[in-house]
Amino acid sequence: MSSGKIASQTAHAAVSLYIKAKSNPIFFIEIDTWVNTGQAKIVLKGLDENSLIDFETKASDANLISQTVRDAGRTQVEPGALTCLGIFGKISEIDKITSHLNLL
Template identity: 40%
Template structure:
């Protein structure tokens, strides 16, 4: 084990370049490749999205020194604990009762994404959006039951001060006018999961 610690890890240069071009820092990209054995871009991204910082295997600490998989970092080595609460994500809950076609559904999710993004910019939440973009812009699409269900989730999000945006369609194609189609939510994994944690993926 001591030999592994002394040997400097060399990330796959092609993978590293692609991850950095996606907006990830060199340190985060290197850590993800280290923890996933330099296997692929997708594996590294999945590691980043699916692991909390405290539980990840930390190749680099604050002094950029190599660390072994599973070796933990003391809290004072990574700064303020409030910065390490987990990644942000944007979640979309679709009204499945409308039985929208793939094209219609995709357009409604896109409306929900842009609508919430613009709303957050207007409300001065650019820093949270920047952190989300930096970490890869994680997005999840879930199944909602009907318009009543979406409106209930919307109210829960409002009560919890979670940014949200509800889409009501004009009804020019496929569905009746004023149909509630998609609800979008934005927040940390922990915050959003309190509202949507029991829902199934679409």
């Protein structure tokens, strides 16, 4: 994917995660802290579709919010292709899942 396409897919994940977190009482404190401290986003390079699905399962098991993004297929990738996974929650918990990945 081009850098613009990657930016678009990560934006979809970020907005969806915000909506989910804002509507989940468990994450009220985390989302308010995130909003009031600069809304940091860390973009990591995924390995492949199967690894993203595995990370999503691990995030769910850790009681984190996650959001997959599947592309509509109108431009660069096949329809339904899993292009992005966003995870929201405590950094220490997310790091247990993603610390081995490289920055994009």
